[in-house]
Amino acid sequence: MPHRHEADRVVHGFPHRAVVEASLTALHRRLSPDGAHAWPASVTAADVALGDGEDLHLGTQRVARALVRHLRLPEARIVVTFRRMEHAGTVELAPGPEYFVEVHERFRTRRRDVGAVLAHEITHVLLHRLDLHFPRTAENEILTDVAAAYLGAGWLLLDAYREDGVERQKLGYLTPEEFGYVLAKRAELFGEDPSPWFTSQVAYDAWVRGRAEAARERTAPPLAGAGRIERGRYAWERRRGRAGEDAPYAFDGGAPATRVSFSCPVCRQRLRIPAGRTLRVRCGTCATVLECAA
Numbered sequence: 001m002p003h004r005h006e007a008d009r010v011v012h013g014f015p016h017r018a019v020v021e022a023s024l025t026a027l028h029r030r031l032s033p034d035g036a037h038a039w040p041a042s043v044t045a046a047d048v049a050l051g052d053g054e055d056l057h058l059g060t061q062r063v064a065r066a067l068v069r070h071l072r073l074p075e076a077r078i079v080v081t082f083r084r085m086e087h088a089g090t091v092e093l094a095p096g097p098e099y100f101v102e103v104h105e106r107f108r109t110r111r112r113d114v115g116a117v118l119a120h121e122i123t124h125v126l127l128h129r130l131d132l133h134f135p136r137t138a139e140n141e142i143l144t145d146v147a148a149a150y151l152g153a154g155w156l157l158l159d160a161y162r163e164d165g166v167e168r169q170k171l172g173y174l175t176p177e178e179f180g181y182v183l184a185k186r187a188e189l190f191g192e193d194p195s196p197w198f199t200s201q202v203a204y205d206a207w208v209r210g211r212a213e214a215a216r217e218r219t220a221p222p223l224a225g226a227g228r229i230e231r232g233r234y235a236w237e238r239r240r241g242r243a244g245e246d247a248p249y250a251f252d253g254g255a256p257a258t259r260v261s262f263s264c265p266v267c268r269q270r271l272r273i274p275a276g277r278t279l280r281v282r283c284g285t286c287a288t289v290l291e292c293a294a
Contacts, residue, residue, distance in 0.1 A: 021268035023146035028267040030132045033287035042152035043070040048115030067122045091121035093128045116160040123148040141173040149182040155194045161203045180210020217265045220248045222294035
């Protein structure tokens with residue numbers, strides 16, 4: 001599948017929010033609650049770093065093998081080639097067991113980013129073997145970025161983002177902030193802090209903005225951790241039975257509302273619970289137990 005290089009235009013913010021959330025939900029559904037916890041540690045920088053004195057082809061194959069192992073794919077012969085093409089990388093989704101990956105030849109001299117290209121392409125292989133996909137190609141590319149980041153390989157894609165006056169580069173289909181958001185969701189799940197791994201200041205800044213967005217979701221009503229102002233607005237809207245346009249929840253059942261729906265802060269599965277009660281809710285998709293003051 002193609003992995004586009006978007007050096008000339010970097011979009012910021014969260015324009016793909018709906019697809020990102022759907023990707024998190026689909027990933028949790030496909031893997032099951034236990035399966036989603038099978039990647040407790042991210043791939044390490046040492047495993048995917050190409051040394052200046054290392055043979056390019058042998059080193060690239062070593063990095064590819066490390067990513068195959070990290071993503072728990074079957075060990076098999078890996079063929080990685082470099083050539084000029086439109087995209088940063090492509091992968092052949094053949095029955096296997098071999099893996100055939102092509103990388104744009106410009107990465108011959110950008111060794112630090114070879115791992116990022118391979119992370120996206122090899123995640124395509126994982127999703128293909130899981131039979132996890134969306135109907136449209138653009139959505140599948142976002143799903144691939146989300147899966148790579150959430151399963152511990154995609155921090156490389158965010159670290160490949162640079163915009164410093166000397167060099168401008170972004171890999172992948174998510175915005176930098178969306179990568180930061182998904183990495184924050186992973187950090188919440190495993191208690192992992194990816195911030196020391198970023199060699200790019202703009203990548204670190206995007207991680208911080210994404211982390212703030214993820215934190216906001218953890219403290220949104222009807223979750224019990226919501227702040228006083230948010231709780232007051234929620235209570236007023238529940239009494240009138242109608243949520244505001246920008247509210248992260250929706251009501252039904254009259255005025256006051258008798259039920260409220262909202263997204264699980266972990267997997268973004270939509271949940272529907274009784275309103276006007278304090279209760280614990282277990283998400284049926286990711287098995288997270290949520291304290292709610294609904």
